[in-house]
Amino acid sequence: MKILVCISKAPETTTKIAFTDGDTKFDENGVKYIVNPYDEWYALVRGLELKEANGGTVTTVTVGTSEDDATIRKALAIGADDAVRIDAKAEDAYQVATEIANYAKKEGFDLVLLGKETIDYNGSQVGGMLAEHLDLPFISLASKLDVDGSTATLDKEIVGGVQTVETNLPLVVSCAKGMAEQRIPNMRGIMAARSKPLKVVEASNPNKNTSFEKYALPAPKSEVKLIDPEDMDQLVELLHNEAKVI
Amino acid sequence: MSVLVYINSNGEKIAKNALEAVNYGKKIGEVTVVTNGKASDSSLAELGKYGASKVLIDRSFEGIDEQQVTRMVATAVESTGAETIIFSNDLVGKAVAPRLSVKINAGLVAGATAVPESNGTIAVNVFSGKAFGYVKVNTDKRIISLLPNSIQVEEVGGEASVEEFSGNAGESVITIKDTKMPEGDIPLPEAELVVSAGRGLKGPENWGIVEDLAKELGAATACSRPVADTGWRPHHEHVGQTGVAIRPNLYIAAGISGAIQHLAGVNGSKVIVVINTDEEAPFFKAADYGVVGDAFEVLPRLTEAVKKFKASN
Numbered sequence: 001m002k003i004l005v006c007i008s009k010a011p012e013t014t015t016k017i018a019f020t021d022g023d024t025k026f027d028e029n030g031v032k033y034i035v036n037p038y039d040e041w042y043a044l045v046r047g048l049e050l051k052e053a054n055g056g057t058v059t060t061v062t063v064g065t066s067e068d069d070a071t072i073r074k075a076l077a078i079g080a081d082d083a084v085r086i087d088a089k090a091e092d093a094y095q096v097a098t099e100i101a102n103y104a105k106k107e108g109f110d111l112v113l114l115g116k117e118t119i120d121y122n123g124s125q126v127g128g129m130l131a132e133h134l135d136l137p138f139i140s141l142a143s144k145l146d147v148d149g150s151t152a153t154l155d156k157e158i159v160g161g162v163q164t165v166e167t168n169l170p171l172v173v174s175c176a177k178g179m180a181e182q183r184i185p186n187m188r189g190i191m192a193a194r195s196k197p198l199k200v201v202e203a204s205n206p207n208k209n210t211s212f213e214k215y216a217l218p219a220p221k222s223e224v225k226l227i228d229p230e231d232m233d234q235l236v237e238l239l240h241n242e243a244k245v246i
Numbered sequence: 247m248s249v250l251v252y253i254n255s256n257g258e259k260i261a262k263n264a265l266e267a268v269n270y271g272k273k274i275g276e277v278t279v280v281t282n283g284k285a286s287d288s289s290l291a292e293l294g295k296y297g298a299s300k301v302l303i304d305r306s307f308e309g310i311d312e313q314q315v316t317r318m319v320a321t322a323v324e325s326t327g328a329e330t331i332i333f334s335n336d337l338v339g340k341a342v343a344p345r346l347s348v349k350i351n352a353g354l355v356a357g358a359t360a361v362p363e364s365n366g367t368i369a370v371n372v373f374s375g376k377a378f379g380y381v382k383v384n385t386d387k388r389i390i391s392l393l394p395n396s397i398q399v400e401e402v403g404g405e406a407s408v409e410e411f412s413g414n415a416g417e418s419v420i421t422i423k424d425t426k427m428p429e430g431d432i433p434l435p436e437a438e439l440v441v442s443a444g445r446g447l448k449g450p451e452n453w454g455i456v457e458d459l460a461k462e463l464g465a466a467t468a469c470s471r472p473v474a475d476t477g478w479r480p481h482h483e484h485v486g487q488t489g490v491a492i493r494p495n496l497y498i499a500a501g502i503s504g505a506i507q508h509l510a511g512v513n514g515s516k517v518i519v520v521i522n523t524d525e526e527a528p529f530f531k532a533a534d535y536g537v538v539g540d541a542f543e544v545l546p547r548l549t550e551a552v553k554k555f556k557a558s559n
C-alpha cells in the first residue's frame with residue numbers, strides 16, 4: 001500500500017501571538033515551529049501502523065520552504081520512509097491542495113492522510129480540496145481507520161455521535177483524536193532520518209484564491225469578578241441578571 | 247446580490263446553525279436555500295422567517311455523502327447564478343465547502359465570525375482563537391462558511407417558496423455501517439451551556455458533582471486533555487487546541503488550571519466561570535466570574551443554588 005501523509009508545520013502551542021508590518025504579518029520573531037500535532041500524532045502514526053501491518057511505504061509531503069526541513073526531518077525520525085517538499089511558501093489552502101494534488105496524481109497513492117486542521121490557520125480546508133482535485137471520496141474527522149485489501153472502514157465524527165462507514169481505496173482521510181497514539185522518536189530514528197531521502201520538487205504555482213489582509217488581537221478581558229465561595233446564589237443571580245446566560 | 251445557502255435538513259428539526267447560515271446570507275443578499283433529504287415542505291417554508299426567499303429541495307438522496315452534496319450545491323450555484331455561497335462551518339460544511347471551492351473555483355473563507363467588512367474582507371479566527379484574521383477572496387465567486395454561534399438568530403421575514411430540485415447528485419460510494427448516538431447527551435459542539443472539569447477533580451469517581459450541575463443546568467459536560475488521556479472521561483469531551491473547540495454561552499470550568507492549549511478551545515465562550523483552589527491559576531485571567539474555592543464544596547453548592555433559582559422562576 002502506498003500511503004501519502006500531508007505534513008505541515010505550526011507554531012509551538014504556547015507561542016505568544018503577535019503581528020508586525022501594521023498588523024499584516026504574523027510576527028515570527030523567536031517562534032519555534034513543531035509538526036502540526038494532528039499531522040504528527042494521528043495521520044503519520046496511523047499511516048505507519050498500517051504500513052507495519054500491511055506492508056507498503058509512507059511518504060510525507062509538505063508545501064513549504066527550506067525553513068520547513070527541520071519539521072520534515074522530525075516526521076522522518078518518527079518513521080516515514082521518505083519525504084517530498086514542494087518548494088513554495090504555503091499561503092493559501094487552495095494553493096497547497098493544488099500543489100499536493102499535482103504531485104499525488106503523478107505518483108498515484110492508495111491512501112492520502114491529513115491532519116484534522118492546522119492549529120495556526122485552523123482552516124480544515126486542504127483535505128476536501130485535495131479530494132475534489134483527485135475526484136476521490138474524503139472522510140473527514142476520522143477517529144479510526146482500518147484497511148482490508150482495497151476496502152477501508154472508518155469511524156467518523158457526525159453531529160451528536162459517531163458513524164462507521166465503508167468505502168474503497170484510493171481515499172483521502174483527515175485524522176482526528178482516537179486514530180493513533182503519539183510516538184516519540186528515539187535516537188535510532190533521529191539518526192536514520194538524517195540519511196533518508198528528502199526530495200525537493202518544483203512548485204506548479206497555482207492561483208491563491210484567498211489572502212490574509214490584516215490581523216487583530218481580541219480585546220483584553222475585563223477584570224474577573226470574584227464571588228464568595230459560600231455564596232453561590234449570588235453567582236446564579238449574576239449569571240441570570242447580568243450575564244443573561246441562564 | 248444572489249446568495250445560495252446550503253443547509254443540512256436531515257434531522258427532525260432544522261438545527262440552529264442552519265438558521266444562523268440563512269440569517270447570515272440574508273445580511274448579504276437575496277437568499278435561496280438548497281438542501282436534500284426528507285424535511286417537510288412546511289418546515290422548509292418556515293425558513294422564510296429567517297430570511298430565505300426560496301428553498302430548493304432535492305429528495306433523491308437522504309445522506310450527507312459530501313461528494314453528492316457537493317454536486318448538488320454546484321448544480322444549484324449554476325441554476326441560481328449565485329455569487330456568494332454560504333455554509334455553516336459544522337462537520338458537513340467542513341467537508342463540503344472545500345470540495346465545492348475546487349469544483350466551482352471559488353475562494354473559501356472558512357470559519358467566518360462576522361459579516362463582510364466594508365472593504366470586502368471577512369473576519370475568521372486564527373491561531374486557535376488567539377487572534378482574528380481578515381480574509382480577502384481573489385475569485386469572482388466566494389464561499390463563506392460561518393462559525394456556529396457567531397451571530398444572533400433573528401426573525402426577519404415570512405414564508406419561503408419551496409421547489410423540488412434535481413441536483414444531479416450521482417451515486418454514493420460510501421456505505422454507512424453503523425451510527426452511534428449517545429442517548430440523552432447534549433452534543434458538545436452544539437451545547438449552549440457547558441460544565442467542564444480537570445485534574446483538580448482527582449479521579450473519575452468524583453465526576454458525579456460535575457454531572458449533577460450539568461443536569462440541573464441542562465448543560466453538556468467537557469474536560470481537559472489529561473483527563474481524557476488518562477481515561478477518566480471519554481475522548482469526545484476533551485476541549486482545547488487538540489480537542490474540540492467550543493463557543494457556548496456559558497463555560498464553567500472547575501479544577502482546570504487554564505493552560506494556553508486549553509484556553510484555545512474555549513476562549514470563544516461568551517461567559518466563563520472558573521472554580522479553582524489556587525487564586526493564581528492562569529484561568530482566572532480569562533474568566534468573567536471567578537470562585538476561589540474547593541470544587542468539591544463549590545460545585546454541589548452551585549447545583550443547589552441553580553435548583554433554588556429554577557424553583558422560584
Ligand SMILES: Cc1cc2nc3c(=O)[nH]c(=O)nc-3n(C[C@H](O)[C@H](O)[C@H](O)COP(=O)(O)OP(=O)(O)OC[C@H]3O[C@@H](n4cnc5c(N)ncnc54)[C@H](O)[C@@H]3O)c2cc1C
Nearest residue numbers: 444445446470471486487488501502503505507508523541
Ligand atoms: C501540544 C499540546 C497540546 C495540548 N492540547 C490541550 C488541549 O487541547 N486541551 C487541554 O485541556 N490541554 C491541552 N494540553 C495540555 C495543557 O498544557 C495542560 O497540561 C492541561 O490543560 C492541564 O489540565 P488540567 O488543568 O486539568 O490539570 P492541571 O494543570 O493539573 O490543573 C489542575 C488545576 O486544578 C486545581 N485544583 C486542584 N484541586 C482543586 C480542587 N479541589 N478544587 C478546585 N480546583 C482544584 C489546581 O489548582 C490546578 O489549577 C496540551 C499540551 C500540549 C503540549
Ligand SMILES: Nc1ncnc2c1ncn2[C@@H]1O[C@H](COP(=O)(O)O)[C@@H](O)[C@H]1O
Nearest residue numbers: 008063090114115117118123124125126
Ligand atoms: N503546507 C502544507 N503542506 C502539506 N500539508 C499541509 C500544508 N498545510 C496543511 N496541510 C495538511 O492539511 C491539513 C489541514 O490543514 P488546513 O486546511 O490548513 O487546516 C493539515 O493537517 C495537513 O495535514
